[in-house]
Every structure is written in C-alpha cells, then in structure tokens.
Amino acid sequence: MILLLVVAVPVSADDLASITSISPVAGYTDDSVTVTITGVNFTTTKGEVRLEKSGETDIEANTISSWGIDTIVCKFIIDEDTETGDWDLIVTRGYDDLELELSDAFTITAPMTLTSISPTSGEVDEDVDFSITGTGLSDVEEVYLYNDDYDNITADDVSAASTKITGTFDLEDAAEDEYEICVVNSYGIVECDLDFDIAIIETGSIAVSSSPTGASIYVDGTAYGTTPDTVDDLVEGSHKLVLKKTGYEEWGKIVTVEADDETEVDADLNPVTTVPATVRITEPAPVYTTIRSTTVKTTRASTIAIPTTWADTAETTAESSPLDPVVVIGAVGLGMAVVILRKH
Numbered sequence: 001m002i003l004l005l006v007v008a009v010p011v012s013a014d015d016l017a018s019i020t021s022i023s024p025v026a027g028y029t030d031d032s033v034t035v036t037i038t039g040v041n042f043t044t045t046k047g048e049v050r051l052e053k054s055g056e057t058d059i060e061a062n063t064i065s066s067w068g069i070d071t072i073v074c075k076f077i078i079d080e081d082t083e084t085g086d087w088d089l090i091v092t093r094g095y096d097d098l099e100l101e102l103s104d105a106f107t108i109t110a111p112m113t114l115t116s117i118s119p120t121s122g123e124v125d126e127d128v129d130f131s132i133t134g135t136g137l138s139d140v141e142e143v144y145l146y147n148d149d150y151d152n153i154t155a156d157d158v159s160a161a162s163t164k165i166t167g168t169f170d171l172e173d174a175a176e177d178e179y180e181i182c183v184v185n186s187y188g189i190v191e192c193d194l195d196f197d198i199a200i201i202e203t204g205s206i207a208v209s210s211s212p213t214g215a216s217i218y219v220d221g222t223a224y225g226t227t228p229d230t231v232d233d234l235v236e237g238s239h240k241l242v243l244k245k246t247g248y249e250e251w252g253k254i255v256t257v258e259a260d261d262e263t264e265v266d267a268d269l270n271p272v273t274t275v276p277a278t279v280r281i282t283e284p285a286p287v288y289t290t291i292r293s294t295t296v297k298t299t300r301a302s303t304i305a306i307p308t309t310w311a312d313t314a315e316t317t318a319e320s321s322p323l324d325p326v327v328v329i330g331a332v333g334l335g336m337a338v339v340i341l342r343k344h
Helices: 325-343
Strands: 020-022 026-028 031-040 048-054 063-067 069-079 085-092 097-111 111-116 121-123 126-136 140-147 150-154 156-160 166-169 177-185 192-200 204-213 216-219 222-226 229-235 236-246 251-257 262-268
Touching: 020 085, 020 097, 026 069, 031 085, 048 069, 069 140, 085 166, 085 236, 111 150, 111 177, 111 192, 140 166, 140 192, 204 251, 216 229, 222 229, 251 262
Parallel strands: 026 097, 121 192, 204 262
Antiparallel strands: 020 031, 031 069, 048 085, 063 069, 085 097, 111 126, 126 166, 140 150, 140 177, 156 166, 177 192, 204 229, 216 222, 216 236, 236 251
C-alpha cells in the first residue's frame, strides 16, 4: 500500500495579485479617457496607475476616482504630441508598492473625425449606399445610425480607409426621423457625429413630348432619354426641364411635380435661324497715274516781208543791222496807210 503525502505550500497574497483587463482599451491623442481596471488583490489602499512605453515619458493617471480590491477607476489625460501605439499598464499597490503590469494593454491612436456623409438622407424601405469622409478612419469596423427612440440601424458591407468609409444602409421598415452617424473602430472607440434623415419621400413624374420628337430630356442636369418619354420617381417640388435637339433652339421650363401625380409637358421646338453669310467683295485700289505736263513752245514765223537787199543801196557793211529802225517804222506806216485806204 502506497501512501501519498501532499504537502501544502502556502500562497501569499502577493502571488495572487494581478491585472486582468482595462476598458476601454484605447484613447485618442489630445484627449482624456476614463478607464476601468479589473484584477485581483489590489487591496483597498489607494496606490498609483500609469502607462509606460519604451523611450517615452510615462503617463500618470490624472485622477483615481475609485480604488477597490478588484476594481480601479481612473482618468488619463493624453497630450497632442503623445506617441501613438501600444502602452503597458502599471498598477502600484498602495500599502506595499508592489507593481503589477499588463503588457500592451492600452493603445493610443489619432482621433477619428467625421467630416461629411453623402447622401444626407434616405427613403424608408430603400437601400442607401453611403460615403463618409473624415480622418483616422482606417480601423473603423462598424457604422450605424443612432436615435434615442429606435434601435440602431447597422450598415452592411463596410469598407474603411484612413479618410473614407463606404457601406450600405438597409432602411426596410425604418422609422421616419433624424438619426446620428456613429462609427466604431477596432479598439471599441465610438465616434458619433453628422446627421442623416430617414423620410417617406413623396415622388411624381413628368410626361415629356415635343414637336419634333427625338429631343434629349434633361431634368435638373441629368439626362433621361428622348421625347416622347416619362421621367419617374422625381421628388415632389420644382424641377428644371430642358430639351435639346440638333438644329433647334434649346427649350427649358421649371416644372412642378406633385406627389403620386404625372405632369404633362408638350414643347414646340424652334428651328435655329441660319443667317446667310455676307460675301464682301473687295475692289482693287485705284491706281493713279501722274501725267507730267509738257510745254510745247511754238515759234511763229513773221509775216512781214523784209527785203534782203535794197535798190538804192550798193553795199551793206558788216557792222550795220539788216533792219534799220527808220526803215521798220516806215514800213509799218506804209502798211497802216494801206489799211486806211481800204476802209475808205
């Protein structure tokens, strides 16, 4: 017969002391976060709590609002320039300065911000594909619509990048009201912002015809086929209708759409007036010719008979003039005498 001797080894309270968890497990830079730490044998004597990371300055708990045997509640204030990443959690017991450690227990990350959502509303019983822009969104795992009076509407097919989230809201049987957009990252941090309206949207239609047919239809800048055609599912209210056809002037009108009603529009298109091109004939510039005046000098022959020789003159010297003034005067006087005799 074999006897088994079991020796009991006493276990001290120090050996049983440990940190089990921290919640939440992450916080933002330039923010404050209140955490709840659970564990074993913290004792009731208040001690200290801090976050440590190699090469970085420790982050001491700013306030410790509660210290119990298995639960501690405290707040950390995280500076804007704090290094992001995983930090170790250190709890120092108050009565004996025993340090308890939980490695990589708390993550510091850049804050999530929500800038815009498109679209900003959806219709009851419809699926809505959405796009959210912001910062620090790469770790987002869940998106939902929040309203105090109704259950959350969680998005399907969520895809996240650092500055954009896409997904789909299924609004089947959703309550008509205003909701808030909330996102949750992998650390369990929740960020709620932006408004999203769920409404029962009243719609109508426009039946468009034209003369001639075949004109392209545009409603609020969106193409909807050619005339004749009916544009359906237009939100109740005013819409800009434009018709375009090659060779015709553009036609436009503001049309009021009423819920569950069809508005008829018949347009007469005017042909584009073609202005005949004006042909301008350019005449060649006149060429001016300068005619130089030439003066013709005419010498009239004398009609006075001048005898070269005289009967009573034997000889003419070389120095004497062939027409002596006395002879000329005499000849002129003889001619005048002849004229006077003729007149008589």
